[in-house]
Amino acid sequence: KYIFFKICFLSYCILVLVPGLNLTWPGSPAEDFMYQFKGTCYFTNGTQRVRLMARQIYNKEEILSFDSDVGVFVAVTKLRQSSAKSCNAQKDLLAEYQAHVDTLCRHNYYQTTTRTSLPMVTISPARTEPLNHHNLLICSVTNFYPQQVKVRWFWNKEEETSGVVSTPLIQNGDWTYKILVMLEVTPQPGDVYTCHLEHPSLQSPITVEWWALSESAQNKMLSGIGSFVPGLIFLGLGLVILTQIGPHSRGLVQ
Structure with missing residues (x-):
């Protein structure tokens, strides 16, 4: 060396x-x-x-x-x-x-x-397809160093070895690397796909899950998020108002 x-x-x-x-x-x-x-x-x-x-x-x-x-x-x-x-x-x-x-x-x-950089892991489908259609899940691992890395795919807690394709290690030019590990899937409602990552910078492996949700389940989730966000906004506004009127209220009590 x-x-x-x-x-x-x-x-x-x-x-x-x-x-x-x-x-x-x-x-x-x-x-x-x-x-x-x-x-x-x-x-x-x-x-x-x-x-x-x-x-x-x-x-x-x-x-x-x-x-x-x-x-x-x-x-x-x-x-x-x-x-x-x-x-x-x-x-x-x-x-x-x-x-x-x-x-x-x-x-x-x-x-x-001895230098290390913690990896970032995300999962995304290659195409927007309905369930029961062939697709490709991409596990993107970025910004890690050193280059030794092990990425595995799990389907409903069982390791998948067939249909797994990986890119070579890609240098980012700043002493960090990235890699894409893809899995061919035909997701069914309720399926859970997990990208499992091991790297020398980690004390324990990183696992990221991707859930196969039906259209109705996605709509319910979006509806729940839509209801939660306005509530969070009103809660924040209420806290701001209470903070502003707090000193005046104490003066009136005295």
Whole structure:
């Protein structure tokens, strides 16, 4: 395994580490050049063995490198041998680079491997179809990290393995993932479909249910919601009015 990261603490040492670079100064002819510094960490068996490679590159050509396994700077080209000698004479610089095996490589490894993001789970039918018609239920699992995830479908508390189709893991671009797991169904009134999710960030699995309701049951549910919402609104208005007249009422009593 390896992790790439940028290291900026040597930017002020370019002239020291790489003497002789033909840099452009005010008043001199314009000349294109590019200096790069690349740090790479290599891991074996987790953090049991960690190796840091720090490379300095000028105009796409590597000129100087530091290998933590060797412990010194090495000139990649003959012209930079004096640069390597100058760097290796700075014992504090060598110690600083060697220390980055722990302060950067191992630190970044633990930050990455212990990071978690809780998943969000929803169920929705692919099409608006009446009961007794073929359909597809989609269990959408989003915003989770790490990528290890196990999604299962249950029909009336019995696990379903046939008719299950899954997309590959999809990267969101922010270190989180999403996945869609679909189940072919022909729902009957009263059927209960459950999406069951297991993930390292969870102390216990997440289960989300989808109920197959007949049209009359849906109408009753909508009617109940329609009656509940106005009641909730009037209750809120009543509380607001009581709050506003409360102090005046206490003044009258006194």
